[in-house]
Amino acid sequence: MADMLKNGMSWLESQRKKHLASQVLYRRDGASVPITATIGKTVFKIEDEYGRIVHYESRDYLISTADLVLDGETVLPERGDEIIDEDGFVYEVMAPANEPEWRYSDTHRQTLRIHTKHTRKE
Numbered sequence: 247m248a249d250m251l252k253n254g255m256s257w258l259e260s261q262r263k264k265h266l267a268s269q270v271l272y273r274r275d276g277a278s279v280p281i282t283a284t285i286g287k288t289v290f291k292i293e294d295e296y297g298r299i300v301h302y303e304s305r306d307y308l309i310s311t312a313d314l315v316l317d318g319e320t321v322l323p324e325r326g327d328e329i330i331d332e333d334g335f336v337y338e339v340m341a342p343a344n345e346p347e348w349r350y351s352d353t354h355r356q357t358l359r360i361h362t363k364h365t366r367k368e
Contacts, residue, residue, distance in 0.1 A: 252354050259356050266310035270307065271330040277316040283310040283329070288361055292343040294301045299340060302342045304361040309350055311358050323348040330368060 256335045286306040294300050302359050307329055314321055327339040341347045341361040351357040 255352055255354050255356060259352075262267075262308070262357075263310065265348075267308075268332055270332070272314060273328045274316055274324065274326075279293055279313070279315055281309050281313050286359065288359070290342050290345060292345075295312065304341060304363060305337055305338075307360045307362060309358050309360065311350075313354055313359065323358060328365075329360070330351070333368045335364060336366050336368055338365045 263282045264286055267284045270283045272279050272281050284307070286308055288304050288306050290302040291305065292302055293301050306316055312320065316325070325340055329337045329339070331337070339347050339360055339362050340363050343360070348358050349362045351359040
């Protein structure tokens with residue numbers, strides 16, 4: 247029997263890429279790949295050394311796991327990778343206070359949610 251939820255999630259992922267996304271360039275060291283990504287955000291609430299809660303907002307990129315191919319190999323995001331948007335703004339893959347830099351956005355691991363911070367403009 248077909249997995250209806252997995253099929254439905256695949257269809258939703260194709261619709262996200264088709265209607266809610268733009269082209270970005272994903273770069274690691276000398277390798278890069280153009281990827282269709284949806285922009286989102288995550289608000290982290292981190293307690294500082296004085297017990298205060300600090301809010302940190304990251305710009306997130308949602309991409310299909312299968313699309314992240316560098317040098318012919320499917321990879322996962324790493325801290326320090328860069329995403330360059332269509333306006334030339336560079337976002338570095340990172341997250342605050344030992345939080346993970348990325349996570350799967352669905353139970354079938356079809357979509358990655360990558361946390362970033364703006365670092366410069368090219």
